[in-house]
C-alpha cells in the first residue's frame with residue numbers, strides 16, 4: 001500500500017481534508033481521509049500540495065499540437081482551410097503521432113490523466129497507450145455529400161479504420177466515432193453513425209457561421225460548399241434540433257461546444273441524456289461566445305471542460321480552463337456567485353468523468369475508484385490565508401505544472417519530472433513545426 005500525504009486532499013465528492021492522505025493499492029484507492037487515521041503503508045509525502053483527482057480533458061485534438069501558433073487571428077472558415085491545407089502538405093502519419101505524443105506529454109505534466117480526443121489520422125490511440133493515460137479516441141469522419149454513393153464510401157472507410165482501432169482497445173483506452181460537424185457531415189451520414197451503437201462525439205452549436213449554415217443554408221460554410229458543387233439548403237431550426245431530427249441525440253453523444261443553444265435546445269440535450277464538453281478559452285479566443293453553462297448545469301446536463309486543440313487554445317491546462325469558465329459565466333450573467341471555485345474544479349474532474357461516462361471509475365477520490373491522481377504545489381502561494389484550497393487552485397495558482405501525477409496507480413510525474421520521457425521527441429516536433437512554418441510562409445507569399 002502506498003500512502004500519498006498532502007497538506008490538502010480535495011476528494012471533490014466530499015469536503016477538502018487538511019493534512020490528508022490517499023492510500024493506493026493495486027491501482028485503486030483504498031483510503032481517503034486524515035493522515036492520522038490512514039492505514040499502514042509505504043509513505044510518499046507530497047508536502048505543501050493540493051492532491052486532487054487526475055484532471056479530465058473532455059475535448060482535445062492531440063494530433064494538432066504542433067499547429068500551435070500557426071493559425072492565429074483567422075476567420076473560422078480560413079482557420080479550417082489553412083489547417084486542412086497544412087495537414088495535406090506537411091503532415092505524415094509519423095508526424096501526427098509525434099504531435100499527439102507531444103500533446104499528451106504536455107497534458108500529463110499539467111495533471112491531465114484522461115483525454116476525450118477527436119482524431120482524423122487515428123494515431124491518438126497509440127499515443128495514449130504508449131504513455132499509459134486514460135482516454136477515448138473518437139475517430140473522425142467527414143463527408144458533406146448526401147449522395148448515397150458518397151455516404152456508402154465514407155461509411156466503408158470509417159468501418160475499416162474502426163476495425164483496426166478496435167483491436168487495440170484496452171481497459172484504459174477506448175474507441176468512439178466523431179461525425180465532425182454539420183458543415184462537414186451530411187444528414188444521412190449523421191443518421192448512419194447515430195445507429196452504429198458506438199460512443200459518439202460531435203462538434204455542435206459552436207459558431208455563428210455554423211448556425212447560419214444549418215438554419216438558413218447561407219453564410220461562409222454554405223458558400224464554400226456551393227463552390228465545391230454541393231447543394232445547400234436549410235436543415236433545421238438549430239444545430240441541436242438537427243441532431244435531434246437525425247437521431248444523433250438518441251445515441252447520447254458528447255456534444256462539443258454548445259455555445260449557441262436555446263432553452264429548447266438545452267431541454268432536448270437534457271432530455272436525451274447527452275453530455276457537453278465546454279471549451280471556454282477556445283470559444284473566447286476564436287470569438288464564438290460564451291456557452292450558457294449555468295443553464296445547462298441547472299437542467300441536469302453533465303458538463304466537462306475541454307482545452308480544444310492547441311491550434312485553437314493554445315495551452316492545455318484545465319485549472320486555467322476552470323478559471324476561464326468561472327470568469328466567463330460571471331461576466332455573462334453579472335453574478336458574483338456563478339460557478340463557485342469548488343464547482344469549477346468539479347467540472348474539470350467529476351464533471352468530465354460524467355460527460356465521458358467514466359464517473360464510476362474516476363473523477364473523484366473515493367474508496368474503490370481507480371487511482372488517477374494529480375498534485376499541485378501551493379508553496380508559491382505562501383502568505384495567503386490557507387482557508388479555501390479550491391479557490392487557490394482555480395483562481396490563484398495559474399497554469400502551473402503538476403508535481404505528481406498517477407494513472408490507475410502508475411506514477412507518470414514525480415517531483416515535476418515526466419517519467420520515461422522520449423528524449424528525441426523534442427527535436428522531431430521542432431522539425432515538424434519548422435516545416436509547417438515554411439509551408440505557411442510559402443502559402444502566404446503573393447504569387
Ligand SMILES: [Zn+2]
Nearest residue numbers: 061203308309
Ligand atoms: Zn474540436
